[in-house]
Amino acid sequence: MSCVFCEQSSRSSEKVILSNDVCRVILVADKYYPGYIQIISNSHVKELTDLSSDNALIVFNTILHMEKTIRKIFNPDKVNIASLGNVVPHLHWHIIPRYFNDRHFPNPVWGEILNPEYLPDSHLHRCMTTLIGI
Amino acid sequence: MSCVFCEQSSRSSEKVILSNDVCRVILVADKYYPGYIQIISNSHVKELTDLSSDNALIVFNTILHMEKTIRKIFNPDKVNIASLGNVVPHLHWHIIPRYFNDRHFPNPVWGEILNPEYLPDSHLHRCMTTLIGI
Numbered sequence: 465m466s467c468v469f470c471e472q473s474s475r476s477s478e479k480v481i482l483s484n485d486v487c488r489v490i491l492v493a494d495k496y497y498p499g500y501i502q503i504i505s506n507s508h509v510k511e512l513t514d515l516s517s518d519n520a521l522i523v524f525n526t527i528l529h530m531e532k533t534i535r536k537i538f539n540p541d542k543v544n545i546a547s548l549g550n551v552v553p554h555l556h557w558h559i560i561p562r563y564f565n566d567r568h569f570p571n572p573v574w575g576e577i578l579n580p581e582y583l584p585d586s587h588l589h590r591c592m593t594t595l596i597g598i
Numbered sequence: 599m600s601c602v603f604c605e606q607s608s609r610s611s612e613k614v615i616l617s618n619d620v621c622r623v624i625l626v627a628d629k630y631y632p633g634y635i636q637i638i639s640n641s642h643v644k645e646l647t648d649l650s651s652d653n654a655l656i657v658f659n660t661i662l663h664m665e666k667t668i669r670k671i672f673n674p675d676k677v678n679i680a681s682l683g684n685v686v687p688h689l690h691w692h693i694i695p696r697y698f699n700d701r702h703f704p705n706p707v708w709g710e711i712l713n714p715e716y717l718p719d720s721h722l723h724r725c726m727t728t729l730i731g732i
Contacts, residue, residue: 510676512661512665513662531646531647542644546681547678548680550676571684574705
């Protein structure tokens with residue numbers, strides 16, 4: 465079965481900001497959530513525990529590094545981290561900087577929209593430049 | 599400010615199935631999702647990167663251990679893992695066994711209900727006995 469995280473054609477359009485032997489960090493184009501990134505396993509596995517312990521640790525250290533980076537650059541009110549993969553069962557982690565006034569807060573970004581008028585401040589778009597340059 | 603994960607009165611009603619110096623694993627009473635657990639930091643911190651590296655690693659190893667345990671006992675179609683904390687900003691991780699036919703699949707459990715008729719098979723309730731006994 466084809467997988468959007470494996471196919472070369474879709475991979476070539478990814479905006480990768482960091483990568484190592486086990487995973488890569490890509491920007492998610494979401495106009496409501498600047499700074500939204502995904503950490504994607506390079507190998508096609510479904511769950512974290514399908515990786516070797518060493519490789520799972522590399523993913524974990526990448527999550528820690530990216531949470532730290534996102535907090536430093538975006539100063540969010542909260543960071544949301546999730547590995548779901550119900551639609552694309554290829555291990556990937558969502559990391560999303562959240563703000564008290566954002567489009568879904570306090571819901572997860574997959575929940576009901578509570579603030580439909582919300583658009584991120586231009587300051588957050590400027591932060592994106594810093595994130596892309598890491 | 600009071601915190602549901604810190605208050606002794608709410609802690610005393612937690613169904614703890616495993617604990618260590620850094621975090622505890624509790625059962626979440628959700629009739630649609632038997633096997634839904636939370637890993638809660640013992641110290642009141644907001645984000646994973648508020649913990650020391652050593653303690654973050656203990657949380658991570660607990661996540662790995664619990665994902666492995668949940669997969670073994672419940673054999674889910676997918677495992678969902680998330681640290682949100684928008685409502686209760688005290689570090690805690692949700693681990694949720696998911697099935698293709700469950701109440702929200704493929705949505706996250708915080709998303710729209712897609713299968714309102716769903717009730718878990720009695721087999722999954724029996725798995726709970728195994729989980730409680732770990």
